[in-house]
Amino acid sequence: MELVLFFILAIIAVGAAINMVVQKHPIHSALSLIVVMGTLSLFYVMLHAEFLAVVQVIVYAGAIMVLFVFVIMLLNPHAAEHTTRYGTILKFGGVPLGLLLLAEIVVVVQRSVGAARPASALAGTTEAVGRLLFTEYLIPFEFISVVILVAILGAVVLTKREL
Amino acid sequence: MVPLNYFLILAAILFSIGVIGFVMKRNVITMFMSIELMLNSVNLTFVAFSRYIQNLSGQIFVFFVMVIAAAEAAVGLAIIVALYRNRESLNVDEADRMKL
Numbered sequence: 001m002e003l004v005l006f007f008i009l010a011i012i013a014v015g016a017a018i019n020m021v022v023q024k025h026p027i028h029s030a031l032s033l034i035v036v037m038g039t040l041s042l043f044y045v046m047l048h049a050e051f052l053a054v055v056q057v058i059v060y061a062g063a064i065m066v067l068f069v070f071v072i073m074l075l076n077p078h079a080a081e082h083t084t085r086y087g088t089i090l091k092f093g094g095v096p097l098g099l100l101l102l103a104e105i106v107v108v109v110q111r112s113v114g115a116a117r118p119a120s121a122l123a124g125t126t127e128a129v130g131r132l133l134f135t136e137y138l139i140p141f142e143f144i145s146v147v148i149l150v151a152i153l154g155a156v157v158l159t160k161r162e163l
Numbered sequence: 164m165v166p167l168n169y170f171l172i173l174a175a176i177l178f179s180i181g182v183i184g185f186v187m188k189r190n191v192i193t194m195f196m197s198i199e200l201m202l203n204s205v206n207l208t209f210v211a212f213s214r215y216i217q218n219l220s221g222q223i224f225v226f227f228v229m230v231i232a233a234a235e236a237a238v239g240l241a242i243i244v245a246l247y248r249n250r251e252s253l254n255v256d257e258a259d260r261m262k263l
């Protein structure tokens with residue numbers, strides 16, 4: 001039952017990801033990426049990472065992709081085409097390169113991991129993740145808030161009219 | 164119960180699609196979205212390993228990756244807006260000089 005659900009979600013995720021690459025206009029790519037992020041959130045639920053599943057929807061689909069869609073609509077770009085000779089090489093070399101990378105990763109995974117299954121249930125509830133975040137990972141957590149602050153300042157400075 | 168390597172191979176497929184998108188596309192916004200796809204697929208790997216090794220630290224790492232992705236999206240899109248103001252184009256082939 002869970003395996004069937006996994007395959008249905010996997011097909012949706014991979015299909016939407018391929019659609020993201022195939023689409024010409026950035027807004028269609030952005031909407032496909034939102035579908036991928038939604039299916040990944042469901043995968044997190046299957047893996048008992050409930051906190052991350054909710055954060056995935058709120059932060060990625062709710063904040064980051066809204067920012068993307070906002071910028072796309074603000075700039076209203078046209079489909080960019082390859083203009084240089086180097087770009088043409090990339091256009092036809094991209095798919096073989098990606099498939100080669102995929103083959104390498106699959107070989108490594110199959111040789112090293114195998115079909116491992118979990119011993120017992122481990123739930124990533126808000127309580128468990130929060131407890132770990134505010135004890136063992138307290139210092140990284142504080143530092144990451146500084147990173148966010150710098151990012152806010154950077155975004156404000158960069159979008160000013162006179163740089 | 165789904166075996167671990169299924170999740171890893173799914174993450175590998177999504178990562179490869181992200182690489183293909185990054186290499187093939189010339190629109191800077193689409194390339195940026197491909198990077199987000201790669202980050203997401205690695206997050207899936209982290210969560211899968213966290214579940215199968217029975218250690219919650221992987222999920223903390225995913226949380227940090229999400230925070231960094233949010234910061235990166237804010238700064239990156241600000242750079243894209245500045246680039247578009249200066250060049251009237253989002254094609255990366257045309258953004259080939261450090262100066263204006």
